[in-house]
Amino acid sequence: EGLCSKENLRKIKKEDRVCDKILADALFQRLGVSMDKLSYLIRQEEWDEIRIREEIVFLVDTNQREEAKRVLENYKEKVKGKHVLIMQFYELANAVLEWKNGEKTEQIQQRIQKAWNLTKKKKGFQIEQGECYSFFEIALVMLKVRLLEEQGEVEYGIEQYQELLIYLENRVFEQDRVKWYPQIAFQQIKLLRGKGRIEQAIEIAEKSLCLLKDQASSYYLLELLEEYAALLKEHSLQEEDQENVSEIESRLADIDFICESMRWLNREYKVKPTEWIWNIS
Numbered sequence: 001e002g003l004c005s006k007e008n009l010r011k012i013k014k015e016d017r018v019c020d021k022i023l024a025d026a027l028f029q030r031l032g033v034s035m036d037k038l039s040y041l042i043r044q045e046e047w048d049e050i051r052i053r054e055e056i057v058f059l060v061d062t063n064q065r066e067e068a069k070r071v072l073e074n075y076k077e078k079v080k081g082k083h084v085l086i087m088q089f090y091e092l093a094n095a096v097l098e099w100k101n102g103e104k105t106e107q108i109q110q111r112i113q114k115a116w117n118l119t120k121k122k123k124g125f126q127i128e129q130g131e132c133y134s135f136f137e138i139a140l141v142m143l144k145v146r147l148l149e150e151q152g153e154v155e156y157g158i159e160q161y162q163e164l165l166i167y168l169e170n171r172v173f174e175q176d177r178v179k180w181y182p183q184i185a186f187q188q189i190k191l192l193r194g195k196g197r198i199e200q201a202i203e204i205a206e207k208s209l210c211l212l213k214d215q216a217s218s219y220y221l222l223e224l225l226e227e228y229a230a231l232l233k234e235h236s237l238q239e240e241d242q243e244n245v246s247e248i249e250s251r252l253a254d255i256d257f258i259c260e261s262m263r264w265l266n267r268e269y270k271v272k273p274t275e276w277i278w279n280i281s
Contacts, residue, residue, distance in 0.1 A: 001122075002118070002120055003119060004023060018043075021042055025092060032171045032176075033173060034176050036175050036176070037175075046230065049078070049086070052071065052075050053075075056093050085119070085136065086116075091115035092112070092136055094111055095111040096141060112144055119134070120137060125140075125141070126162070127163040128163075129163070129167060129170070138164070145161060154195070157187070157191055161188040162188065174211065176210055177211065178212065178217050183277060185205065185207070185208040189204055189228075192204070193227070194217075199237050202228070202232070205231060206228075208224050209224060219274065220274050222259060222266070225255050226256065229252055231260070233252065236248040
């Protein structure tokens with residue numbers, strides 16, 4: 001739905017038509033299949049487009065605003081009339097660039113709505129558990145929630161982050177889930193802690209830490225451990241059983257040691273702080 005016609009998909013499955021990688025990625029992402037397991041042979045033209053998208057991601061992430069805008073417009077001209085996902089990437093990249101530079105929220109919301117309508121025109125702009133989503137679509141929902149969260153819509157943020165986490169748990173393979181889950185969980189934990197919903201926040205933090213451990217990933221690990229420690233401290237103040245308090249204090253000492261070690265490593269090896277990821281290829 002929204003990615004290609006049924007006839008086009010039928011020809012791809014029968015190998016009567018070549019499937020561009022950007023389309024193949026979206027199809028597999030909606031099926032919950034990890035792209036890390038697959039290899040492609042691609043045409044030179046498509047490889048050139050991928051390299052431009054990688055350059056755009058770098059320029060947006062490093063907030064090189066003018067250069068990013070220039071490359072984006074050149075990219076738009078180069079790929080004009082091609083696949084709908086290419087234009088969705090263009091709109092998403094522009095929206096993130098505008099968000100990073102503090103543009104008007106209404107302007108960014110209009111752009112991400114336009115990007116959403118390219119593949120999900122008949123669906124509401126939110127995660128629905130019976131639906132399937134590509135990574136571009138997930139990134140668009142994340143950006144929408146971040147915008148509203150920053151405007152003070154905390155309850156809406158909590159509700160939508162929870163829908164994203166449930167979707168990732170149920171529909172996305174672990175190798176890909178670990179790229180998204182920790183950063184969404186980090187935002188959710190902060191909101192829940194602000195509302196005093198400590199036990200729910202602890203549960204999400206522990207799920208995130210288990211996922212990172214299972215996938216041997218350090219993505220958002222320091223940030224999550226720091227939030228988890230803060231949650232445990234608040235929880236221990238409410239705990240009456242002294243044995244449980246002692247266990248929490250022991251765990252906090254371990255976490256403090258790990259966090260201090262990670263801070264030292266980050267300083268020593270000049271590791272940049274973890275950023276919100278909007279495009280995962």
